Amino acid sequence: MSGLIKSSRAFVLGTALIAGSMTMLSSTHAQAEKILRVGNDGEPQSMDPHFISTVQTSRVSDDMSLGLLTYGPDGQPVPGAAESWTVSDDGMTYTFKIRDHNWSDGTPVTAQDFIAGWQRLLDPALGAEYASLLYIIEGAEDVNTGKDGAKLAATAVDDHTLKVKLTAPAPYFLAQLTHQTAFAIPRHTVEKYGKDWVKPENIVVNGPYKLVEWVPNVHTKLVKNEEFYDAKNVPIDEVIYYAYEDRTAMQNRFRANELDVARDIASEQISWLRDNLSDSLRIAPYAGIYYYAIRTDKEKFADPRVRKALSMAINREAITDAVLKTGELPAYSFVPPGTGNYTEPAYVSWKDLPYGEKVAEAKKLMAEAGYGPDNPLKFTLR
Incomplete structure (x- = not known):
């Protein structure tokens, strides 16, 4: 499969926001080669x-790591390492119940590896x-904020049984376990190499692919984890992520059959x-919010009337319908x-007013608030 994916776009000031959509182009070239060439709209962080x-980074990470749960074909959480x-x-x-499976170096994955990952994240x-x-x-919060005597309510009953207690019922918890924050770590590798455990020559993973090459700002190469x-x-033997900041250049490489997927x-x-x-383009729902963060510690933004006015002045419909035009x-x-697991959102009271x-x-x-033609509000928006 090959494609072109467009992430959500949205803008907000104060409390107003825009939800997004996702688009894709596809063909069958990669299946024949068993190599998937992906145009990624950004360089991986780590x-x-x-x-x-x-x-952009989690796309690569998700190919290498298997959480307790993972995503099914319909985007719903399904059994993963559990x-x-x-x-x-x-x-x-x-x-x-942790399934019987190994890290890429053959070492068994255990319940303790998940607890170690969570404790490291919260340190x-x-x-x-x-x-x-x-x-x-x-x-978790007490551990992360350094409170004395704090202890994470996660216990390895045995190597294949992990018990976790929550602060309150949370129907989203299972879905949350698909996120990289809940991944296990290979304790033996992290202890040996420290922060260098993720270098291609050292990295150990439990997902379908493992890292073999990372050339910054060029590409990241993953191969099938046997x-x-x-x-x-796992039908594809190799996945190569090419880093692109220029969406037009990425699109041109797709059209030249040099990429199978372009993510934006x-x-x-x-x-x-x-x-x-049109035969290659795909548009699908994508949950995301883009917004402007306002510095409320600045005197000019301290008055909530100013923040509300700025939010009301954004023509969201013009941005979604005339600029982005991909379903946002x-x-x-x-x-x-x-x-x-959420009811109808709480909307701002002026949502349905004409612009x-x-x-x-x-x-x-x-x-x-004291602003007008004789005293205009001036600030830098970036």
Whole structure:
């Protein structure tokens, strides 16, 4: 399969946001070669799952690491490193049965490897950006904030049984375990090499592919992990991720049959793609929010009327319909519509006002806050 994927686009100021969509182009070239050539819209940050915070990097990491759960063909969580699990009646305690499988060097994967991964992520000294995603586990926040006597409520009953207690029932917990923050680490390799454990010559993984080459700003090469528990059903032998900041250049390489998948496109090309590559183009829902973060510690933004006015002044519909044109939705809530295990989002009260009325109200708010033609609000937006 080959394709061109477009990530979601969205803009927000204050509390207004835009949910997105995803697009793809596809062919059959890669299946014949058993090599998948992927255009990735950015250079990987790291091969260490605890230092990943971008979608571009997690695509590579997800090919190499298998969480307790993983994604099925429909995007729903399915058994991964855990072949089964049970949940207590109160929804607070999960017990996972770890399947019999190995790291890529042949060492067995154990329940202790998952606990070690979580403890490493939560170690305040590590400074992991996404550590808070595990706060739903009892004791995780206390460990991460360095409280005395803090202990993570995760226990290895034996090598293949992992018990976890949550702070409260969380229907999203199983899905959360597909994220890189919940991956196990090969303790023996991390202890031996320290931060260098993720170099191609040292890295050990439990997913379908392993890293063999990383040329910064050029490409990352993965090959099939023969120790992967389901290796016989992995049809592609090699995956090469090419780093592209220039979406047009990536699109041109796809058209020249030098790429099988391009993970983003130049928005201004969407009409041409629909007209000329419709058989390859794919558009599917993608949950994401883009927004402007406002420095509320700056005096000019301290007044909530100013922040509300700026948010109301953004013409979201113009951005989604005339600029992006790939199915993005104007965002008037922080949670995208259709989010699993979530009710209808809480929208801003002015969501359905015509844009002209939003602008009029924004001007009124700015005047009340002391801004106008004789005293304009000036700031740098970047």
